[in-house]
Amino acid sequence: MNPVSDSCPHREACCQFGRSDKIIYGFLKEVGTNVFVHGTYDYDLAVIGGGSGGLACAKEAVNHGARVAVLDYVTPSPLGSKWGLGGTCVNVGCIPKKLMHQAAILGESIHEAVAYGWEVPAVGDVKINWSALTEAVQNHIKSVNWVTRVDLREKKIEYINGLGSFKDPHTIVATMKNGSKKELTARNIVIAVGGRPIYPDIPGAKEYCITSDDIFSLAHPPGKTLVVGAGYIGLECAGFLNSLGYSATVLVRSVPLRGFDQQMAGLVVAEMETRGVTFHRRAVPVSVEKMENGQLKARWMNTETKEQSEDVFDTVLLATGRYALTADLNLPAAGVGCVAPNGKIVAATEQTDAPHVFAVGDVLQDRPELTPVAIHAGRLLARRLFAGGQQQMDYDNIATTIFTPLEYGCVGLSEEEATRRHGADSLEVYHAFYKPTEFFIPQRNIRNCYLKAVALREAPQRILGLHFVGPVAGEVIQGFAAAIKCGITMEQLMNTVGIHPTVAEEFTRLNITKRSGKDPNPASCCS
Template sequence: MTIIRNFVRINFITNPPKQAVSTLLIARRTYSKNGTFDYDLAVIGGGSGGLACAKEAVNNGAKVAVLDYVTPSPQGSKWGLGGTCVNVGCIPKKLMHQAALLGEAIHEATSYGWEIPAVDKVKINWSTLTESVQNHIKSVNWVTRVDLRDKKIDYINGLGEFKDPHTIVATLKNGSTKELTAKNVVIAVGGRPHYPDIPGAVEYCISSDDIFSLSHPPGKTLVVGAGYIGLECAGFLNSLGYPVTVLVRSVPLRGFDQQMARMVTNEMEQKGVHFEYKCVPLSVEKLESGQLKARWFNNETQKQHEDVFDTVLMATGRYALTKQLRLDLAGVSCLSESGKLVAATEQSNVPHVYAVGDVLEGRPELTPVAIHAGRLLARRMFAGGQQQMDYDNVATTVFTPLEYGCVGLSEETAVQRFGTENIEVYHAYYKPTEFFIPQRNIRNCYLKAVALRDAPQRILGLHFVGPVAGEVIQGFAAAIKCGITMEQLSNTVGIHPTVAEEFTRLNITKRSGKDPNPASCCS
């Protein structure tokens, strides 16, 4: 590599700059650090995990290419570089959630003395909202591309697939192909929304791929699915003034603590969201008016129901984008039934093929998880790193109208692992100061700590439903990683008046049967 650098430096002096640059490109194209492949690392997928891995690899001397291509949704939605989180996930979702909170704040402001003319006529302008959200997303897309250019990462806007274990073929937008070789490959393609196999689902329904750039107000909306994506969308749409019905097949927020999930849905119901439980969709039909007639079946009552909506949003899970990769040609066979890669340490059954992010089986489908795993993987590949990704005790938040933040085990999982007699659950309802004026509903402001019963009562999980839950739970996530106990938590002095301090005041256990309601804000 030193010889190549010296040759290019001499050539730059003795030849015109254009020829020197051409020579440099040829040298870079022909030789990677190992001297055999075009690249030391090729990353298939330009989302958070893939980009983090690519950037860290370059920081450690590797030559890297990133392939990324977005196939339009069934409704034609497409977006730029950055993956699900930036374009159709965390970022636009949080902005929509913030818009909903601001709408509530406008109405509450009058109780604090703000004189707002015709507050009863305040409404959202959907076009302005989506335009603002999309403008921010496009700015992030641009910054991401510039960052790749500055780091000398080759960005290929093409759909990648394997030709053999070290060769990738990218199909570009114009239909042409580009072939490259890489010593290592990281699969970071993430996933896309799943559509149920019912008439009209693909033809007429939207998903989270479409809602944040929808060209018209959604109006009366049916959300099919009650996972975190479904509930978050239902929550902000309802708060923005659009009537929402949610179809729940089994339980809301499957995989989360179910007591906390009920708190979330209770709050949403009290805010006007209508839930249809134990229901599965049957069909969606487009009427002459342009509206959609949806039919569903209640497995509990064994009755069929129907209603007419302006929008039907499918939130029935996501599938991994592995089928198009031709993994068999690379020898990768460690796939689950769902099409995700089974890889304990991000390494597939083919030693030089890795995966990070949502494409991994049994891993939290969260952007920070993919980012951290991608960085650690790059350090192991190119910097002699030894640290593996720790997928336990990852904090997360569901951005429903009343947010739910958690870290660690749910109460159900803790009981399953350790037994009821070995678990102590501390819990409390609380009164956020922000809810005093005006008098807002506090029935669902609740938190709990799930701990081992024996001293020193190591905490296994913390759960919080209330304002700014994400901000609250983040700091406690570090404490959980450090093995915090109930004694340490109770000896922590809280910041008053905050909602986060409620964790430091937990002293009533479920086992005791005592009333978990506070006597006052300072009790």
């Protein structure tokens, strides 16, 4: 789209009656033009937060002719870690996490190469160079930061490296690094500030502990590490640290991977335990103190027995949840009042209770905290605002993967959630253990390689959820996510010819139900 100009054939008809922008837009759409009115605001769209969702929304808006500004500022972590433009995913989330996970896989592959005939000198002495690893990871991140800055400049999106907050419904005040203030106005405003890790209220938490904000740029090897929390961030960090050669212990408050299928979560934990990760269940941290030698003494308590335990670690990594960065936005000034105690904005869609203020990404309550979700929601929002789009974000059946040593990929409902919604008697659960070909040489543990399909029992048995624990789970589950979106049934899945030998084909071979009581273990790789 383009701004309404003096040459616009509909300008006089729209403006002489002093109609509101919304009415004008409807009129222009009706008469067949796609222009919209910029009005007296500095920008058509201001985005607070330069993460994946905010940037996607900004870029899409510019594609449709909007004038856009993006405000982004990273407050350093208590340890002092800070980063560039791009948000959590690029800097301290998905990207560095996957690179660390890949480093761990490569280390395992070096040892396994001997069994395939590779002559690897002194394989027993193979170890990670932490400084080289973090330098490589940070160099990649900085390159992405730079490309993102260049992309904004080329698209003529104004980037403001300042901390934004509302002065009134349409005015944002940006506090710059040097403390100076910059004001700007915008017709529409998108909140995409994401979140940051929660520090538990215990002695020594902020003074001596790190979080996922710090681990990927940690200046020294982490050594023996205590991970507090057993959500996906905690388990992923414990997994790659252990595989890189750093002893890892995990405190589990209640259940691992809360919100995910608990049978699959149990397999993930079981695999991590076989690889040497220690788990303390029903455990909550009590305190962390720094010893004279620089190590950390951590104490924790069993929530059932109230018994306290302690151990000495080199690093304590907190992964006890995240909160949304909305406290400093002065949301009441914008008319946004529906905010949860964790700072997240409560909204049925991306529109808040202020008609011109929207939110995308992790800042929304009860939405998947996933980068692709934020990106897609941001793009759809921009199309609705500036291109007459109607499509709303569909938050159901979002695929995801936990990058633990044995990965867990899933899409759709967990078995527990499917049971809650439909009742156990209405479900049929197909399941199987399997033997990845790549685990044959050398002989690797296959006890936790497992998958299942949760389906309605009534024909044609529409599939409600697919779950997979095994190698390259993310690559496996992505294609099946599209199938779930299309309403795939068990009959269709069983009539799909698999690619042999792959782990993904195991879904096409599912034929044993839990209800049958039959052995779900395969007789051979081709059974």
